[in-house]
Amino acid sequence: MSSFPTMALKTELLSLGNSYSFDKILEAGSFILFYSATYNLLPDKSVEIDNTSINVLSSEDDVLLHISFRRAENQIVFNSRLRNYGWGKEERVSFQGVLSKTDATVAVRLETNSYTIYIDDSIIHTYSKRILKDAQRISYQTARESLFTNPIGVVFQTKEQAADDEYKKKPATSYQDAYFPLTPEGMAKESEAEPFDYVIVGSGIGGGILATDLLDKNHLMSRVSASFSAQATKVARSTWSLGAPPVSTDDKKDRTKRILVIERGNLLFPTHSLNMPRPTNRGTYGQMNDLFYNHFKQDWEMDDKTRKIWKGGPVYCLGGRSTVWGLFSPRTYFPKEVYQDLKKTYLRKAEEWMNISYPRTLSLHRALKDSLNLRPPNSPLPTTQWEWGRVASEFGDPRNFDFAEGAFSTVDRLLEAAMDDHCGLGKFKIIINSLASRLEPMPAPGKVQSATHVVVKDTKGVEHKIRTKNTVLCAGAIESPSILLRSMGGEKPKDTFGKGFSHNFGHVTDHYIFYVTLPFYYKDMKMRDLLGGVKLQTDITFHNIDNSTALANISLDASSFLPRRDIPDSELPQFIIAYILPSQLAPDNEIKLDEQGRTRIKVRYAEDHKLEQKKTLLKDFAVDAMNKIASSLDIQFVKHKFDMDDYVILPEVTVDQIELGELGPGGVAHELGSIPMPNAFNKNGILDANLKMQYGWDNVYVCDLSVFPYSPAANPTLSLAALSLRLSDHLVPPSITRYQPIVVHNLCSDTVYVSMTRSNEASLFWDPPSSKDNRAEIKSGQSLTWKREQKESIFVYSSQNGKDFDVQIVQPGIAALITESPSRMSGTSLKAIQ
The missing domain is CATH 3.50.50.60 (FAD/NAD(P)-binding domain)
Incomplete structure (x- = not known):
């Protein structure tokens, strides 16, 4: 455990249920500091009094200062007692808002006639001494689930150390x-x-x-515990505690x-x-x-030929x-079993994990995709099925694909x-x-x-x-x-x-990535605000070449995945079409260690004998797409005059007016x-x-x-x-x-008796203590916990031997509430939280 990383004092570890004795008597002005790396504010409902305490003790085990954190009561309780005698009168302060950081520090300053208690550098209470004995030990206790971690760190400071900046806990930078x-x-x-x-x-x-x-x-x-939410079958981090036992049962x-x-x-x-501040001058659509x-x-070490084409790192x-x-x-x-698993389960799960999003769709967008998908009979170009590009981000409406959030x-x-x-x-x-x-x-x-x-x-x-x-x-x-x-x-x-x-x-190995880009303007500028950014993708198959399939991606007035250096600066909107070609692994590429043990790479593209034919087709495909977009959206493509600040108007885009750019290997970290x-x-x-x-x-x-x-x-x-x-x-x-708690809460005014089925004898299970007929008593306002792997039924009785009952299906990880005793039922008495 790392305790007080900015303090030059030794940290002792104090575990729950244990105590620690001082090697000397602490004088007035000294500090005892208790540190917890995190804390759990959820009350422990499995005990009568939810109580986490740190205690200052005498050599005779008198409790000189008892600091009890009561989450359920939202109180901090201070008290004292002589050994073998009862507690004195409680002093209380509110627990609300006391812990304000992601960790917690509780400090006790010893005075001649009092203790001053700090939490996170703020004084929360001054407690007058009731037992005038020297502090000799400290202890750390809880009823069941602690507010703090287990163990906690403890540091002792003398009066001189407390006044010295070198020994003070400083905030992280x-x-x-x-x-x-x-x-x-x-x-x-x-x-x-x-x-x-x-x-x-x-x-x-x-x-x-x-x-x-x-x-x-x-x-x-x-x-x-079980959650009061149907989403509890997913992760419920709010119910997890670092210092808590595995479950709130005896399992x-x-x-x-x-x-x-x-x-x-x-x-x-x-x-x-992209979620952080960015340069205000975007410059391009990269x-x-x-x-x-x-x-x-x-960078890695590499040979000169690799250095000429390599763009990654x-x-x-x-x-x-x-x-x-x-x-x-x-x-x-992927092939065979991996392909089946990814297609059936894991690609969808990954999309959920990565927040894969789609933008809003207008009738104009649908018309654009329909136009791009049209092909005359016997066209040499590949057939397409354009769809929205899939992006692991959210975008601010109304401009699709404009600024990732x-x-x-x-x-x-x-x-x-x-x-x-x-x-x-x-x-x-x-x-x-x-x-x-x-x-x-x-x-x-x-x-x-x-x-x-x-x-x-x-x-x-x-x-x-x-x-x-x-x-x-x-x-x-x-x-x-x-x-x-x-x-x-x-x-x-x-x-x-x-x-x-x-x-x-x-x-x-990296795959070939080619691209074509041209600026354009909307003949009706209102159309730009209506349409927003557009990012489309489709597979294209080289049927008359080698039957391999590439991916085409169009970015229209939207950010592209291409690096900024590959897209010319322009104050006009940009059209970008990028192609990603598949590739077998290149057998001549190498990764080695040089004499100094540094990584050295040799990277070339895998050989593709049909590459020039594919590049010709990709240029034709880009021209076809641009002319269809120009017609569908009433836009005008232009071309830079690089020796002056104006453009050449392109009434119709032709192959000789575009260039097919190539991105070097490693350029987009593939x-x-x-x-x-x-x-x-x-x-x-x-x-x-x-x-x-x-x-x-x-x-x-x-x-x-x-x-x-x-x-x-x-x-x-x-x-x-x-x-x-x-x-x-x-x-x-x-x-x-799937083996999770099912907590049954009795919210009615009567004691009830509950039993739970076990539909699969081979599955894991845990039951609370019960009578011979498996009925567990739950008093009014209390709860009990079962554990199961699958859905089960619970039977709720009004008495230990009664025959009237209610039945309800329950699910691991989700709480159930009893709102009426079966003897008083007038409708549904038990509700699973859905």
Whole structure:
């Protein structure tokens, strides 16, 4: 636990139910500070008095100062008592609004005749001493579920230290300082006592979504109550407490997983870059994310030929390149079982995760799409089915695709997790500024073993070995292979993993992206306000060339996923059509380590013998689309005169008036395929279909763009998100999370007796104490908790042996209310909260 990161004093840990003795008597003016990394304001309804207390004791166990936090009563109670005697008269203050930060500090200043109590630097009460004895011990108690974490940190300050600025707790100067105090050294020490279930290296789309989905499952498995909402079958983080037992029953088995996320970079962006301030001069219709990407990306070593065409690079930060990606999210597919899983479940789930949105549709939009889809008989151009572009963002009405808001990045969820538990008291932890160097033990030729440690370098270059049961590499299509190379200890891939691995390893590939752009103006400017921005997409198949399918994307007066440098500046609206072509992996591309251990890449495009024919068709396709748009929307295309500030009017666009631009590899961070899963013929896979390594180790997975067996004709981000969710369900099956509390609340004036069915004898269950006929007594105003995996029925009786009853279907995770006793029923007496 990181306690007071800005204080130069030792922190002691005090667990619930325990006490701590001072090594000397504290004089007047001294402080005792109690620190909790987070807190849970939800009252514990399973006990008669919801009470979390910290206590100052004498050597004879007299309670000199009792500070009791009563969430249900919304009060803080102060009291004292001699050992073996009763409590004195209570002194109370309101608990409302006292805790104002994401963490909590309670300080007690010892005076000669009183105690002064602070919470978060504000004095809330002065308590006159009733027992004039020296403070010798402190204790931490709760009835069941604590307001604070377990343990809490304790610091002692002398009078002189309290007056010295060096020893004062100072406010954090950044999100990073406030919420990311954990270190590789601390995690290595902790993991030796209890290894992590999953160490996830990297926090971009693959690692970030995987980590937070596993965290959501932890939340579900550690639910302490049922929710008053039908949405409780999803994650209900408000009912989760770091310091609470797994559930509010006597069912103590903990099914949650210990998870560590390792990020090489820092906290560069607290959200997607498009959700933050941007330069006021947009300049072009290229997306602003490219400005941030190029400003913050780093580089790898590469040969000169690669340097001439390579446009990409890594962004080392929490959230990785998901903080600067272009949001364009078409679906892509994979072969066989992976294809079926993605199509049936995980692409839809990924779209929900990433807030995939569509704009409003007007009749004018429908007319435009109909016009673009029209083809005369025997047309040489591909048939189309234009639809709205899929974007992982929201857009402010009335201008579709104009200014992205709520753009998706994994950093949002990861930062929330850090805020919830920045000291790592729970089972989900994040360390940043930590380079995952290699896995140990080193793989042995012809042998499969378990990787037991991830070796991590801190900011000083010191190595720390973190023990793990499973490792998931999500560091990207170049960094993840680099970790594997460093794990070989200087040996060659063929000598370490074998010929099959070496044959398929490191062939990082990007697809061709071509584009055409022209400015235009509306002949009727009112049309621009009515239409708004337009972003459309369609698949196009090269039927008379090689039958491959590319993706075409039109941006009309809207932001494009293309980098800003590829779109000319213009004060006029822009038409942009971009094409993404599919590609097999390029077998001559390489990822290696140089003599200094630095990553070095060699990247070329995969060979395409029909490329020139395709480029000719793409130009014809663009001309056809532009002329149809001009006719449908009554717009006028123009062309820059670059030697003066005016334009050439184009009554009709022709092929010789446009240029087909080409984007270099890495330009929009689509490089992939360096540690592939099997292809459509179930061959050439380093990983199996569940993304698990088939060589060297039996507990190492990969989940980033390196797993793709080919380069699809689309932005691969949505498919990677779907693969990440699929891997999450492979590691922690959803069925485990269905075992949740069903809390039955008795809101009627009479005592009732309740029993619950158990429809599946093989499923997990837990029942509260009950009589021989399984009827559990619930007094008026109280509640009891059952646990089930599936829907069940409850029977409500008016007495222990009565025959009158009411019956109702209940569901795990959702509360049920008894509003009338069966003996007084006049209609529905029991309601499941729907």
